[in-house]
Amino acid sequence: MTVWIAIGLTVAGCYLLKLAGLLVPAGTLERPLVQRLSALLPVALLAALTAQQTFSTDSALVLDARGAGIAAAALALVLRAPLLVVVAAAVAVTAGVRALGG
């Protein structure tokens, strides 16, 4: 049930955000502070989510094979690899390190 509540809230929230952009008169969202903040929010959230999902299990900080996988993904990004290669590198390296007992 908890999951369905979360899904419902996310569906409504994300849809209203998309709709707001199309319906709201230009200018309302044009304030520089609002724009700046909305550009930076995803940066903060994505950075925190990447770190958490790489270095934690439940509420404990851990360093395991995922760390190696994300390092491989980061390297692929630096080399300007497409998303496909980036994700594949992360998955393959994580699986590889686990297979080796890491």
Next chain:
Amino acid sequence: MGVAVGLSGFAFGVTSAGAGLDLLQTCALSLLVFTGASQFALVGALAAGGNPFTAAAGAFFLGTRNAFYGLRLSQLLALPRSVRPFAAHWVIDETAAVALAQPGRRAARIGFTVTGLTLYVLWNLTTLLGVLGAEAIGDTEAWGLDAAGPAVFLALLAPMLRGTTERAVAAIAVVLGLGFLPVLPAGVPVLAAALAAPLVLWFRGRGAGHAQEDGTGRREEKGTDR
């Protein structure tokens, strides 16, 4: 682009199944939310045991950028009012990027529609395949598939890290997100990390009273200079 979205969809299906969501819940997300980063954030927060409100809040904040795509698309596409509620569902990174790159209104409309339709079908099909695949292969962790979610986040994040402001926000967010993880309930540390954005803006506003760069709005948030 289609291949990349397809793989992300597959990764989402796998991740969501690994997070304990069932087939119906996972497909409902892809059908009705249709904005990848928010979906990954939601299932990640639920997997970590977050309550529905904090989990949805993280997903919501990640979706704020779509409002700004909509704002730009609204003028470019000039859709009739009756069409907008339907078109809104397809306002995402990829459709905005394609539509905004077109030379004229007609091309932009075609670009938006074709990209939206293609990716919508692809995203939902691959999500379904991902869930079924995850059930078929059993232990998703042995295959390293739990690294797919964070890898997608990192790939979305990387092109945003152009300036020092963005990098500072990301660094502080990582510190806040990991630092609060052991002490705050699941889902809340991510929201705390979101504070890195206003925090950095505020510090920049204070540090640079003369700064112009691209923000004039910064000045209104502080009472006095220095």
